[in-house]
Amino acid sequence: xxxxxxxxxxxxxxxxxxxxxxxxxxxxxxxxxxxxxxxxxxxxxxxxxxxxxxxxxxxxxxxxxxxxxxxxxxxxxxxxxxxxxxxxxxxxxxxxxxxxxxxxxx
Amino acid sequence: xxxxxxxxxxxxxxxxxxxxxxxxxxxxxxxxxxxxxxxxxxxxxxxxxxxxxxxxxxxxxxxxxxxxxxxxxxxxxxxxxxxxxxxxxxxxxxxxxxxxxxxxxxxxxxxxxxxxxxxxxxx
Numbered sequence: 001x002x003x004x005x006x007x008x009x010x011x012x013x014x015x016x017x018x019x020x021x022x023x024x025x026x027x028x029x030x031x032x033x034x035x036x037x038x039x040x041x042x043x044x045x046x047x048x049x050x051x052x053x054x055x056x057x058x059x060x061x062x063x064x065x066x067x068x069x070x071x072x073x074x075x076x077x078x079x080x081x082x083x084x085x086x087x088x089x090x091x092x093x094x095x096x097x098x099x100x101x102x103x104x105x106x
Numbered sequence: 107x108x109x110x111x112x113x114x115x116x117x118x119x120x121x122x123x124x125x126x127x128x129x130x131x132x133x134x135x136x137x138x139x140x141x142x143x144x145x146x147x148x149x150x151x152x153x154x155x156x157x158x159x160x161x162x163x164x165x166x167x168x169x170x171x172x173x174x175x176x177x178x179x180x181x182x183x184x185x186x187x188x189x190x191x192x193x194x195x196x197x198x199x200x201x202x203x204x205x206x207x208x209x210x211x212x213x214x215x216x217x218x219x220x221x222x223x224x225x226x227x228x229x
Contacts, residue, residue, distance in 0.1 A: 034215040034216075036151075036216070038151075043201055043219035043220065043221055043222055044143075044151065044201075044216070044219055045219070046215055046216060046217050049213075049215040049217075050215075055217065087150065087151055089151070089153075089215070089216075091213070091214035091215055094165060094211070095153055095167050095168070096153045096214050097153065098150055098151040098152070098153065099150070100150050101150050101151075
């Protein structure tokens with residue numbers, strides 16, 4: 001199975017900041033990584049697919065980059081509603097594993 | 107508007123069974139693969155099962171293989187997860203999710219999710 005390691009596990013930031021989370025995989029997955037946001041008590045929401053494509057309806061403050069084994073989710077101009085846990089997920093091979101999540105506090 | 111609504115969760119005893127349902131609306135159900143993802147209390151997400159648009163191909167994670175069965179009824183716009191031989195570590199919120207392809211193994215990102223249904227396994 002492909003292992004997904006997210007860092008940091010948690011992060012505290014301020015309104016208006018720019019933050020970046022990293023997802024590292026145990027083997028190359030080309031660009032088959034997706035990013036999700038999960039607010040407390042809610043279902044996950046797809047933000048980015050195929051490493052850098054912005055899902056329809058998602059704010060352009062979110063962006064993704066990377067290829068191979070290292071990927072980054074960047075959020076600019078932080079807002080209170082960005083407080084959530086962020087997960088990466090690989091769709092390169094089964095099982096389509098998720099990372100353990102990064103909890104962002106604003 | 108795309109909607110996925112899960113039901114069927116509740117309390118089950120270890121070794122028991124439950125059947126979860128996910129009713130879809132707002133899109134042509136028979137054109138899309140459906141998936142189940144679960145989340146144990148306070149934990150991360152685990153991908154456990156998938157089914158292609160016509161129900162001809164399925165996938166199971168090792169953790170549920172042989173105990174859970176995914177199926178769908180395209181005439182009822184519903185996907186099911188039959189859960190058997192339940193264990194304490196099956197306790198989780200179960201989400202149904204849709205990917206943008208008819209094949210479960212293609213473009214496996216989850217663009218729509220239900221609100222989840224809680225399964226509790228306890229004696």
